Amino acid sequence: MTDAVFYDGESARRRPVVLKVSASSLDIHDGSEWIASWPVGNVRRKDAPDGTLRLTCESGPPLARLDVTDAADQETIRLHCRHLETGHGRERTGQILFWSISAAASILLCVFYLLPILAERLTPLIPASYEQHLGKAVDNQVRAIFSGKICEEPRGLAAMKTLRARLMRNGDLPVDVDIAVLESKVPNAIALPGGRIYLFSALLDKAEAPDEIAGVLAHEMGHVAHRDGLRKMIQAGGTSYLLGLLFGDVTGGGAIVFVSRYLVDSAYSREAEAAADGFAGQTMTALGRPAHPMALLLKRIEGKDDGEGGNDFNIPAFLSTHPVTDQRLKALEKQVPSQQGEPLLSQEEWRALKEICKTT
Numbered sequence: 261m262t263d264a265v266f267y268d269g270e271s272a273r274r275r276p277v278v279l280k281v282s283a284s285s286l287d288i289h290d291g292s293e294w295i296a297s298w299p300v301g302n303v304r305r306k307d308a309p310d311g312t313l314r315l316t317c318e319s320g321p322p323l324a325r326l327d328v329t330d331a332a333d334q335e336t337i338r339l340h341c342r343h344l345e346t347g348h349g350r351e352r353t354g355q356i357l358f359w360s361i362s363a364a365a366s367i368l369l370c371v372f373y374l375l376p377i378l379a380e381r382l383t384p385l386i387p388a389s390y391e392q393h394l395g396k397a398v399d400n401q402v403r404a405i406f407s408g409k410i411c412e413e414p415r416g417l418a419a420m421k422t423l424r425a426r427l428m429r430n431g432d433l434p435v436d437v438d439i440a441v442l443e444s445k446v447p448n449a450i451a452l453p454g455g456r457i458y459l460f461s462a463l464l465d466k467a468e469a470p471d472e473i474a475g476v477l478a479h480e481m482g483h484v485a486h487r488d489g490l491r492k493m494i495q496a497g498g499t500s501y502l503l504g505l506l507f508g509d510v511t512g513g514g515a516i517v518f519v520s521r522y523l524v525d526s527a528y529s530r531e532a533e534a535a536a537d538g539f540a541g542q543t544m545t546a547l548g549r550p551a552h553p554m555a556l557l558l559k560r561i562e563g564k565d566d567g568e569g570g571n572d573f574n575i576p577a578f579l580s581t582h583p584v585t586d587q588r589l590k591a592l593e594k595q596v597p598s599q600q601g602e603p604l605l606s607q608e609e610w611r612a613l614k615e616i617c618k619t620t
Contacts, residue, residue, distance in 0.1 A: 264288075264333065266295060269323025277326075279333065281340045286315075288326065296320060303337075305344040313337065315344075383491045388434045388454075391490050395454025398493070402452065403442065411441040411461060416616025419609040423470070426604050427478055430546040433485050439477060441616050447561045451480040453489040461617045466561050470605040473613070475540050475554025475592075482539030488532045537588055541595030548601015555592040 266277040266288055277295060280287040286303055288295040298317040306325065308314035313334040315326040328334055338344060403410075424439050435455040447463040457480045459473070467473045483489060528536070541551040605613065 264329070265327045266290075267323075267325050267327075269321045269325070279326075279328070279337075281336055283340065286337065286341065296324070300341045301343055303341040303344060304346065315341075380491065382494055383487050386490060391487065392435060392454035394490065394493060395452045395456055398452060399456055402450070402458065406442060406444045406446065406460070409443050411443055411617035413612075413616045413618055415612035416441070416614075416618075419605060419613040420616065422609060423474060423477070423604055423613070426547060427474060427481060427543060430543050433481060434487065435484065437481055437484055443617050449476050449480050451483040451489050453487070453493050455484050457481070457484070463557075463561070464614065464616070467557055467614075468560075469553055470603065470610050470613075471544070471549050471553035472557040474549065474604050475544055475551055476557065478540035478543040479536045479554065481543065482536030483528070483532070485539055486532065486535055488528055488536070492528075533588065534591070537592060541592065545595055545597040547604065548597045548599055549604060550597060551595035552593040555589045558589070 263276050264279050266275045267273070268275070275290060275295075278289045278291075280289065281300075284300060286298045286300060288298070296317075298315075298320060302318040302320075304316050304318060306314045306316055308327065311329060313328040315328065315337070316322075316324065328337060420439055420441065424437065428437060433455070437455045437457060439457045439459060441464060442458045442460050444460040445462050446460055447466055448460045449458065449463055451457045457477065459477065463476065464473060467476075537551075540554065544551045
């Protein structure tokens with residue numbers, strides 16, 4: 261047979277050799293010097309550039325290899341060495357599986373560890389005007405998720421405007437807050453990036469006093485003040501792209517839906533909830549109103565209030581996204597004003613707010 265190239269696996273030396281193939285062995289010679297004899301049953305093919313047949317021997321040195329480029333010699337070797345492909349497919353499959361698992365693990369590491377850190381660092385650097393632009397991008401999706409309409413009964417809108425103005429008077433907010441009541445059977449309230457707050461009608465229905473709703477809105481204003489929605493959106497946006505890599509959606513077509521759903525469904529951290537509670541407490545006590553009525557509302561929708569035997573929701577959305585702990589409730593109950601202030605809404609305004617979703 262014509263020349264081939266042999267590498268002994270111990271040095272980088274490129275050694276031209278002559279091959280002889282028999283029914284039992286593949287013999288490798290360098291002129292008159294015998295180098296090795298590989299049993300044909302142990303010869304295996306390895307990945308190589310196009311046009312090259314790269315061989316190794318299972319019973320030989322692990323790094324030794326033989327490169328054959330002559331097409332006729334390759335055909336002769338294939339005729340005698342019938343087990344060239346044995347183990348090759350499994351090895352390649354194993355390599356693919358290994359790198360696939362490694363890539364997936366890297367993506368999950370980014371999702372659960374690196375992205376939260378990145379979101380924390382980037383949030384303070386993003387201008388408020390751009391945050392408002394991002395908030396508008398998810399606003400329609402959030403409304404579509406709940407298939408609800410904005411409640412706009414005029415007297416109710418006037419009452420909400422009054423309540424908002426009084427809460428804003430003592431709030432240090434990076435953006436102007438816009439509050440709307442969204443008709444929904446889910447008792448919830450959410451703050452979007454950019455200052456849009458949605459109070460869901462089912463939560464308003466559960467409230468028994470203006471201070472309860474005022475506390476919830478002040479809590480959501482706390483999330484706006486601390487830019488928690490923007491932080492979640494940055495994390496969710498990166499998550500949607502990385503998960504798209506895993507599942508094949510690299511175009512980002514589903515990113516805005518994913519981000520919107522993430523903002524609605526995912527819970528804030530315990531630290532973010534405590535900070536928003538603190539903001540709500542400061543806002544309410546500055547107005548001469550206690551913070552604990554919000555705690556009463558939370559207990560009521562959780563079904564733990566003595567006057568309620570339960571509720572119609574297996575997992576109330578406000579509690580699933582704003583988890584309640586005894587520590588949170590006790591902290592709210594401790595925040596009382598030094599001096600009692602005027603009611604935030606009159607009885608007539610409160611009735612109008614409660615009926616904001618009614619149509620004539």
